[in-house]
Amino acid sequence: MxxxxxxxxxxxxxxxxxxxxxxxxxxxxxxxxxxxxxxxxxxxxxxxxxxxxxxxxxxxxxxxxxxxxxxxxxxxxxxxxxxxxxxxxxxxxxxxxxxxxxxxxxxxxxxxxxxxxxxxxxxxxxxxxxVRCQTEAEFQDFYAHDFRDRSPAALRGVLDRSRQLVAGCLRRSGDLLPWLTxxxxxxxxxxxxxxxxxxxxxxxxxxxxxxxxxxxxxxxxxxxxxxxxxxxxxxxxTWQDVEGGQPRSFQRRFEQDFLPWIARYDATYHYGRTAAEAKARWEARRRALRDHPLTVGSLTIGPNQLDSATIQNMYDAAPQFPQLASALSALDHWPSATPAERTLVRNVFGSYLSPGFAAAFFSVTCNDTPWRRDLGHWIRRSAEDTATHPLAGARALAYAATCALWPVSDAPRVRVTGKxxxxxxxxxxxxxxxxxxxxxxxxxxxxxxxxxxxxxxxxxxxxxxxxxxxxxxxxxxxxxxxxxxxxxxxxxxxxxxxxxxxx
The missing domain is CATH 3.40.50.1820 (Alpha/Beta hydrolase fold, catalytic domain)
Incomplete structure (x- = not known):
């Protein structure tokens, strides 16, 4: 009492x-x-x-x-x-x-x-x-395909999947969404x-x-x-500004920290003796997965899965750089990969986010602060991000379009001052x-x-x-x-x- x-x-x-x-x-x-x-x-x-x-x-x-x-x-x-x-x-x-x-x-x-x-x-x-927005199958489809593909059909697909995500949120959690701020x-x-x-x-x-x-x-x-x-x-x-800066920072971490690191241990991972060689090898792997996705049990590893796994493993060098490097190395000799390597690949490439995480993420980031509603702007902006900072920039359209299509929020603005x-x-x-x-x-x-x-x-x-x-x-x-x-x-x-x- x-x-x-x-x-x-x-x-x-x-x-x-x-x-x-x-x-x-x-x-x-x-x-x-x-x-x-x-x-x-x-x-x-x-x-x-x-x-x-x-x-x-x-x-x-x-x-x-x-x-x-x-x-x-x-x-x-x-x-x-x-x-x-x-x-x-x-x-x-x-x-x-x-x-x-x-x-x-x-x-x-x-x-x-x-x-x-x-x-x-x-x-x-x-x-x-x-909050519930997607089934597991819908979530997997959102990250399937190739976010770098800038063809008209591919761009329509990205926008359609963002529309479907928003529609799923409204259908399954519409009476809850406005209050997730x-x-x-x-x-x-x-x-x-x-x-x-x-x-x-x-x-x-x-x-x-x-x-x-x-x-x-x-x-x-x-x-x-x-x-x-x-x-x-x-x-x-705003969240629009926050997410707009991430393509550059993820690319910086990848190119200035991870690639020189994996090149330093070429004797272990055989991924190139310089950062430039390692980047070329990573890009070659991405092209190969675009043309011939790899199926590991129920998991399909395509180009977006390579991007997502690399993004996820940029956060904490000590555990993540070695595990990502080992998984990349295993892909290079997949027919002879050991059971332990195959398990590692399933874990590294199959653990990116979840439908529940994505539902809460979009609810808060789309509700908290205003987003520009012009999809043409986001198509143009994402083209620049894909060209200059492709690791995270390629997915920028899918994320921004989701919030651009989100119901307009009337969440109060909070101005942080420290007062x-x-x-x-x-x-x-x-x-x-x-x-x-x-x-x-x-x-x-x-x-x-x-x-x-x-x-x-x-x-x-x-x-x-x-x-x-x-x-x-x-x-x-x-x-x-x-x-x-x-x-x-x-x-x-x-x-x-x-x-x-x-x-």
């Missing part, structure tokens, strides 16, 4: 017309007075899980059926030194955060001893009320905070969760004690492919009072708990003792892995 009493006193909502925190009526009692029934998590018994009821639309909580948000908790390992709640979230948007506190606390035991580490599946995701999700977060019975939280969020955290901090600055934003999406701009916040810690590597450094710098400028830790000489996505002692030391000192750098600082990246990964 103490949590419920606290909630009714401190949890306001904002009207759609205003972004300022603290405006609007109090939370209705049916949400404010609910109790979280903590039980061992089915997927991770070391954690506690519960289900939280939230309104479909926080601005009109009496309209439409309620939603469920699945939440989790890892209790502080040292109750005598417990200093509060650390809320964390997952990236994407579309990834599950429910079981993440267990790994987070294990990798940073001092932080796990001092905080109750809590997380959740965002509305639309996983164990929360899910970051602005709605941060109000779910603040209800969770209040039901935990605390006035303030600390926060850790990587990738898209930096956008989520920045929005939360803007709407509820008085609820934030400390915040770490790791690998930053440019939350001061009223304590010092916020931001982390980013210079060659991050997904949350590129240029966007992180722009977000840092918008979030005044923040400190940016730049990881130089590297390109991993996710810096904390990634084996970089310099980064971990700064973050731990901040979370445990409140010691923030008095200016922006730099940490050198950890060395790239050898053929067998880090160590």
């Amino acid at each position: 103490a949590a419920a009493a606290l909630l009714s006193a401190v949890l306001p909502t904002a009207s759609p017309a205003r972004a300022a925190a603290g405006s609007g009526p109090p939370v209705p009692a049916r949400y404010a007075h609910q109790q979280l029934n903590w039980q061992p998590c089915a997927a991770k018994p070391s954690l506690e899980c519960a289900r939280m009821t939230v309104p479909r639309d926080w601005h009109h909580p009496g309209t439409g059926a309620d939603l469920t948000v699945a939440v989790s908790r890892h209790r502080a390992a040292d109750p005598a030194r417990r200093r509060g709640v650390l809320m964390m979230a997952a990236g994407g948007p579309g990834a599950s955060g429910l079981t993440r506190p267990a790994g987070f606390a294990a990798r940073s035991p001092a932080v796990g001893a001092a905080y109750d580490v809590v997380s959740f599946d965002q509305r639309g995701v996983g164990s929360s009320t899910p 970051t602005e709605q999700a941060v109000r779910d977060m603040d209800l969770f905070r209040a039901l935990l019975g605390v006035r303030k939280i600390s926060y850790y969020g990587p990738s898209y969760a930096t956008w989520l955290g920045a929005y939360y901090a803007t709407e509820f600055p008085q609820r934030v004690e400390r915040a770490v934003l790791d690998s930053n999406v440019n939350f001061s701009g 009223g916040l304590p010092t916020t810690l931001m982390l980013n590597s210079v060659h991050d492919p997904a949350t590129y450094y240029e966007g992180a710098v722009a977000a840092h400028r918008a979030l005044r009072g923040s400190r940016l830790v730049t990881v130089t000489g590297g390109g991993d996505h996710g810096q904390y708990q990634n084996g970089n002692a310099c980064v971990d030391r700064i973050v731990n000192a901040y979370l445990l003792d409140g010691d923030a750098p008095d200016r922006d600082v730099a940490c050198a990246a950890v060395p790239l892995p050898g053929p067998q990964g880090r160590g």
Whole structure:
């Protein structure tokens, strides 16, 4: 009852017309007075899980059926030194955060001893009320064919599949789609905070969760004690701008980090002794898969699957560069590939996203901020991206067209300023492919009072708990003792892995 009493006193909502925190009526009692029934998590018994009821639309909580948000908790390992709640979230948007506190606390035991580490599946995701857009077959077809094909028939096919995706979302989840926004999700977060019975939280969020955290901090600055934003999406701009910069950054990571790396280990992978030779070999493999796709069980590996696997393996060099290189090498001698190599190829080329992830990803990115609706513009823009930055640029039309065809959203705009916040810690590597450094710098400028830790000489996505002692030391000192750098600082990246990964 103490949590419920606290909630009714401190949890306001904002009207759609205003972004300022603290405006609007109090939370209705049916949400404010609910109790979280903590039980061992089915997927991770070391954690506690519960289900939280939230309104479909926080601005009109009496309209439409309620939603469920699945939440989790890892209790502080040292109750005598417990200093509060650390809320964390997952990236994407579309990834599950429910079981993440267990790994987070294990990798940073001092932080796990001092905080109750809590997380959740965002509305639309996983164990929360899910959004549904495509069947598995429809999802596979969306990524089939060849995104580099610029023939009129191929372009019509891309646009048709984007139309079908949007139509599938409306048919299967139309009454849910408008409310899958970051602005709605941060109000779910603040209800969770209040039901935990605390006035303030600390926060850790990587990738898209930096956008989520920045929005939360803007709407509820008085609820934030400390915040770490790791690998930053440019939350001061639009999703249209964010995704527009990714073709260049993924190409940069591929050409300046991965290709020189695989060439360095030509004796192991036999993929060329220079980056140029390795790139030529990769392009030759792509042409071969375009002309003769490879069937591995139920998996078909064509040119888009090569692109997707390469994109997915640009995020974290230590485990991913060796596994991608080994899979590429196996394709070169496929008739004689060992059972272990064939299993690796199935795993590397068959694990790109999922229908559920894609449904949540498009819902949030298409709803949060405006998109240009002119398909002709996106056809022209994607032609440039395909020519200059083809790794991710070739798929740009499929992504942009989906949001251009999405129902117009009236989600409130949130302008991130940093007003009223304590010092916020931001982390980013210079060659991050997904949350590129240029966007992180722009977000840092918008979030005044923040400190940016730049990881130089590297390109991993996710810096904390990634084996970089310099980064971990700064973050731990901040979370445990409140010691923030008095200016922006730099940490050198950890060395790239050898053929067998880090160590």
